[in-house]
Amino acid sequence: MSAKAGEDGLELSAQARRIYAFARPYAGRIALSLLMIMIATAIGLLLPLGIKQLFDQMLAERDTAAIHLVTLALLGIFVLRAVFSFIGQFRLQLVGDSVVAELRIRVFEHLHTLGLDYHIQQRIGDLLSRLGNDVAAVRNIVANLSVYVVINLFQFVGAAVVMLGMNWRMGLLVLAVTPLTTVVTRGFGPVLRRLSAKIQDELAHSTTIAQESLTGIELIKAYARAPREAQRYRSGMNRYLAVVLSARRTDAFFNALISLLTASSTIAIFWYGGLQVMAGRLSAGSLVAFLLYSQNITQSIVTLSQQYSSFSQAAGASKRVFEILDIEPSLRERDDALELRSERAVVEFDGVDFAYRADEPVLTGIQLRAEPGQTVALVGHSGAGKSTLIRLIPRLYDVGAGAVRINGRDVRDYTLESLRQSVAMVSQDVFLFGTSVRENIRYGRLDASDEEVEAAARAAHAHEFIERLREGYDTQIGERGLQLSGGQRQRISIARALLKDAPILLLDEATSAVDGAAEALIQQAIERLKRQRTTFVVAHRQATVRNADVILVLEHGRIVERPSYAEFIARDHGLAVALHTRQNPQPAAEPGRESGMGSRESQPPAPTRTAFSIPDSRLPIPRSTMVE
Ligand SMILES: Nc1ncnc2c1ncn2[C@@H]1O[C@H](COP(=O)(O)OP(=O)(O)OP(=O)(O)O)[C@@H](O)[C@H]1O
Numbered sequence: 001m002s003a004k005a006g007e008d009g010l011e012l013s014a015q016a017r018r019i020y021a022f023a024r025p026y027a028g029r030i031a032l033s034l035l036m037i038m039i040a041t042a043i044g045l046l047l048p049l050g051i052k053q054l055f056d057q058m059l060a061e062r063d064t065a066a067i068h069l070v071t072l073a074l075l076g077i078f079v080l081r082a083v084f085s086f087i088g089q090f091r092l093q094l095v096g097d098s099v100v101a102e103l104r105i106r107v108f109e110h111l112h113t114l115g116l117d118y119h120i121q122q123r124i125g126d127l128l129s130r131l132g133n134d135v136a137a138v139r140n141i142v143a144n145l146s147v148y149v150v151i152n153l154f155q156f157v158g159a160a161v162v163m164l165g166m167n168w169r170m171g172l173l174v175l176a177v178t179p180l181t182t183v184v185t186r187g188f189g190p191v192l193r194r195l196s197a198k199i200q201d202e203l204a205h206s207t208t209i210a211q212e213s214l215t216g217i218e219l220i221k222a223y224a225r226a227p228r229e230a231q232r233y234r235s236g237m238n239r240y241l242a243v244v245l246s247a248r249r250t251d252a253f254f255n256a257l258i259s260l261l262t263a264s265s266t267i268a269i270f271w272y273g274g275l276q277v278m279a280g281r282l283s284a285g286s287l288v289a290f291l292l293y294s295q296n297i298t299q300s301i302v303t304l305s306q307q308y309s310s311f312s313q314a315a316g317a318s319k320r321v322f323e324i325l326d327i328e329p330s331l332r333e334r335d336d337a338l339e340l341r342s343e344r345a346v347v348e349f350d351g352v353d354f355a356y357r358a359d360e361p362v363l364t365g366i367q368l369r370a371e372p373g374q375t376v377a378l379v380g381h382s383g384a385g386k387s388t389l390i391r392l393i394p395r396l397y398d399v400g401a402g403a404v405r406i407n408g409r410d411v412r413d414y415t416l417e418s419l420r421q422s423v424a425m426v427s428q429d430v431f432l433f434g435t436s437v438r439e440n441i442r443y444g445r446l447d448a449s450d451e452e453v454e455a456a457a458r459a460a461h462a463h464e465f466i467e468r469l470r471e472g473y474d475t476q477i478g479e480r481g482l483q484l485s486g487g488q489r490q491r492i493s494i495a496r497a498l499l500k501d502a503p504i505l506l507l508d509e510a511t512s513a514v515d516g517a518a519e520a521l522i523q524q525a526i527e528r529l530k531r532q533r534t535t536f537v538v539a540h541r542q543a544t545v546r547n548a549d550v551i552l553v554l555e556h557g558r559i560v561e562r563p564s565y566a567e568f569i570a571r572d573h574g575l576a577v578a579l580h581t582r583q584n585p586q587p588a589a590e591p592g593r594e595s596g597m598g599s600r601e602s603q604p605p606a607p608t609r610t611a612f613s614i615p616d617s618r619l620p621i622p623r624s625t626m627v628e
Contacts, residue, residue, distance in 0.1 A: 015319060016315070019138055022106075026095045026099070030092065033089075033095070034150050036088030037085060037088035038151075039084050042158060043078070043081040043084070044081060044296075045296070046077060047292065050070055052283075052286055052289040053070065053285065055284050092146060096144070097139065097143075099138070104135050107131055114329050116391075117356070117397065123208045125204065125207040125208025128207055129203055130324060132207075133200060133203055134317040135321055137196075138314060140314045144307075151303075155299070156297055160175060163290060163294075163297075166290070167276075170269060170290055174265045174294045175297070176265065177261050177262055180261055181305055184258060185254075185305045188250065188254040189308055189312040190312070193315055193316045194316065195243060196312065196313035197319065199244055209233050213233065251309060254309060255309075258302050262302055265294055265297070266298060331416070334412065334413065337414055337415040339414070339415055340415075343503055344372040346372065346406065346407050347368075347534050348370075348404070348405040348408075349367060349403075349404055350405060351365055351367060351403075352365070352402035352404060353365065353400045353402060354388060354400050355400055361400075362388050363392075364556075364558050365558060370534045370550065372503065373532055375547060375550070376537070376551075376552060378538050379539050379551060379554070379568075380553055384556065386508075388557075393406075393411070393536070394420045394506070395416060406504075423506060424444070424501070426490075426494055426496075426506070428508045428538075430490050430492075432477060432484075432489055434476070434477065435477070436476055437475055437477060438473040438474060440477065440496060441457060441492060444456070444495075445500055453499065456495040456496070457495045459498050460492070465491075466492075504533065505534070505536070506536050507535065507537040548565075550562065551563055
């Protein structure tokens with residue numbers, strides 16, 4: 001057991017050091033609070049001595065005046081003790097709250113430094129649970145533990161010193177149980193800690209189920225899957241309860257064992273002390289004082305053991321918190337990173353390869369150059385890598401090989417902040433906050449005036465419908481903006497990007513949820529905006545392709561063609577038809593082709609031999625077909 005216990009002890013103290021590192025700024029306040037608590041505890045140790053006096057002198061001498069006096073003195077002393085205890089405990093609790101808030105903020109900030117590669121693998125419910133439940137468990141360590149540990153250690157040492165001074169034999173009798181309780185405590189600690197970590201895992205699992213289920217409420221209702229979801233949550237809760245049951249049983253057994261052990265010392269005093277008094281070797285007052293001190297010692301040992309178990313449990317939870325803080329961001333900024341502050345951006349891809357997972361290439365040998373004022377339309381079947389290519393520009397992911405350059409410099413040379421400030425992106429899945437329309441648009445540029453927000457909304461043809469909303473721009477749009485239609489959400493996200501007014505514009509299926517008329521208007525707005533900008537657009541509509549300066553056809557992560565619009569229309573048998581049918585819905589010429597163009601749910605269509613598709617992506621691509 002010792003090697004294991006040693007490891008556990010080391011881990012525990014490492015966790016404690018990390019937690020207390022957060023409390024360092026409050027060291028002065030903590031020290032003062034603990035001093036107050038120690039004074040309060042020391043005062044408490046006076047009571048048995050007062051009672052000893054009562055038995056040995058006042059009662060023996062029938063001194064009523066002394067009783068009055070000592071009673072008054074005790075009252076005064078205990079009022080003082082209550083005041084010290086109140087101030088000390090109250091201040092320490094506040095420190096606990098501050099540390100927890102700081103820790104939550106630190107974890108939150110750290111989560112935002114981690115790349116998309118980390119986030120797409122995480123379940124939000126689990127992260128929320130760590131941020132909520134686990135961090136709260138850490139509070140227990142800072143606030144409660146330090147109070148109880150200080151009170152009880154001080155009480156233990158104080159009572160032991162007084163007892164040993166009064167009668168060392170009886171003192172040793174009381175202290176004899178201490179090593180035993182220590183052994184039991186150390187045996188149970190790791191078990192309780194592991195159970196606690198499991199409880200937190202199960203809690204996080206249930207939170208994840210609840211979070212996912214509530215997020216997908218519409219789908220669940222449409223498929224009448226509420227009973228299934230309830231069942232999923234119930235089974236999560238049952239698993240949680242099973243672990244809790246096991247932890248509670250272990251904890252209760254541990255506490256009962258410790259109580260039994262410590263009570264035995266009081267019983268020993270009762271027996272041995274009683275005999276001593278009868279033999280005239282000990283005064284009755286001393287026996288009473290001993291019994292009270294042994295109670296103090298017992299109580300201290302029980303509480304310290306309980307705190308050890310709480311500490312073990314909180315350490316399990318804190319481990320889950322520090323696990324997040326220990327993750328290194330995959331995307332790093334250079335120490336001497338430059339600011340990208342230009343209003344014009346020449347974007348180049350130079351031999352770019354990219355893969356989300358090793359050995360599964362998504363982009364291969366991408367070579368392109370886009371000038372300010374130019375629009376690059378990316379076309380290709382679903383899964384060809386269009387969105388991925390766009391994501392590499394603001395460094396949402398880093399290239400595997402080659403480089404993405406802006407104004408001749410690798411994007412990795414710029415600060416992430418300035419690089420991303422230079423890019424306005426409207427992505428496939430529109431995300432809106434559950435705040436007002438105005439705040440959602442202003443997210444594009446936080447210092448924009450109300451007039452500028454409205455101008456952006458007008459340009460995105462969102463103003464008209466916003467004005468018709470209940471409270472216009474101040475309308476709260478509910479969680480993720482779900483109170484709006486898909487097209488309305490999309491127009492707000494376009495307004496947000498327009499307001500950002502960045503030199504690079506990335507539009508990923510930006511107008512897919514808007515009807516033909518609205519799209520034509522948005523298209524005009526985008527056209528105006530695109531004039532001075534470098535624009536990449538994932539094109540799903542013929543109009544978008546027509547307005548582009550460069551058309552890139554992607555297939556299996558490679559640029560396979562750079563046709564002119566006329567060539568594109570003339571030579572393509574798959575893509576152009578799909579684009580056309582999206583714009584003018586009618587039975588598709590090739591069933592299944594349309595869905596293959598844009599929807600993520602759809603399966604990629606089987607490769608056909610067209611001008612834009614090569615059946616084997618390993619075939620060498622003639623350089624003449626690449627954008628130089
Ligand atoms: N975060 C990710 N992790 C792992 N693989 C991914 C991730 N995102 C996309 N992929 C994979 O990368 C490939 C390219 O996806 P991408 O989204 O770039 O395609 P796309 O051409 O934009 O398709 P669509 O038109 O359907 O949006 C696909 O095979 C997809 O499964």
